[in-house]
Amino acid sequence: MTTRVQLEIFEGPLDLLLHLIKKNEVSITDIPIATITEQYLATLEVMQTFNLDVAGEFLVMAATLIHIKSRMLLPMADDEDDEEEGTDPRQELVRRLLEYQRFKDAADQLERRELLTRDVFVRSVAPAEEIPAPGFREVSVFELLTALKRVLDRLPKDVVHEVMLEKITMREKMSLLLDQLRTQGKILFESLFAEVTTRMEVVVTFLAMLELVKVRAIRIFQEEATGPIQIEAAAGIENAPAVLAMQDPEEDQHGT
């Protein structure tokens, strides 16, 4: 005898709970917690049987359900501080379920819209993807590191021991770079380090650049595999200052 098992892939514990609530045709605000908990645990068991990865969050929810179930069994304390005790133990869970359902609905609504590259198209460009400028290719991390090494190698091999304290912050470097891009549009990677004289400053400048790539304020391109690496502002540049402004100054300070 073969047993056919069909398991929907649940997005998470809340998704599974909503499914069970619908399946049992019960009200989301009045969940029969014993039944639902039982079915929830049974589902986890099935998932485990089939070696599906039961993520930690499913187990946390299981514990929450059992906790609620046990609280439901306790007589309601009707003393004065019913702020804590008198509330329905299911309340918080119900709130979370409703909120999650709300965004599931919103996701459905979004999906029903005229989607670009599904329902409608624009001339030759697919704006959903990041399209590099023609003839340009994105630079790999290794190419970046090679370029960084070149910059470091160019630094004067100073044997004199100088003692000075200079504070360079990543934030400063980030704003500097953004300013440069705003006025010049595109700059060469190497020119970033033109006036840099210390190793520390090279590193801070490099990190500042990486940080800006990470928040998508800038893009790094190369015209050909061995060509010069270029930096240009990405679409989100107008928001970059906000990101910088929030940067914790203490954590990025470096001295030489």
Next chain:
Amino acid sequence: MEREDIKSIIESLLFVADGPLTIQRLGEVLEGVEREDLRSTLDELQAELENSRRGVRLVEVAGGYQLRTAKVNADWVKKFLGGRPARMGRATLETLAIIAYRQPITRAEIESIRGVDVDGVINTLLDRSLIRAVARKDVPGRPFLYGTTPEFLQLFNLKDLTHLPTLKEMEEITLPEMPGEELPFKSAEEC
């Protein structure tokens, strides 16, 4: 300049533009033409394309105007372009919805709504430029706050964020019928 000339020029500019064309940009090119005239000409053009059931339509999206193919022709365009369109998974769509309505929002806040880890999804959305980091939240760890991009508006054919479909009030939520398969539960009696 005759109105018909302006309309013709605008149509040409819309054709060559790489993204949604703003009224401001049109104004810079068509010097001396009033904003209102630009707007009404665009409206006219939009109506003409719509009424004569043309293969391209003019839509107002992401703060500008853009020529897009008519939805009725979607299958033909897809056949012509070939390839599989990137389908957006459920997790991606839900996460995007949460970010769209609750922006700016941190990873942790999204996770607390979805009840699952969203790291992978966030990275996908960042890669597709549908969201971006807009600031950092002033809490321990200074996590990034995420918001949607113009590409998000373009993807979902939205004029701006105020045109997002209204989020239902909590009280209005009813659970739709699930077309889902039966789960192999043990019933209460068996346990």
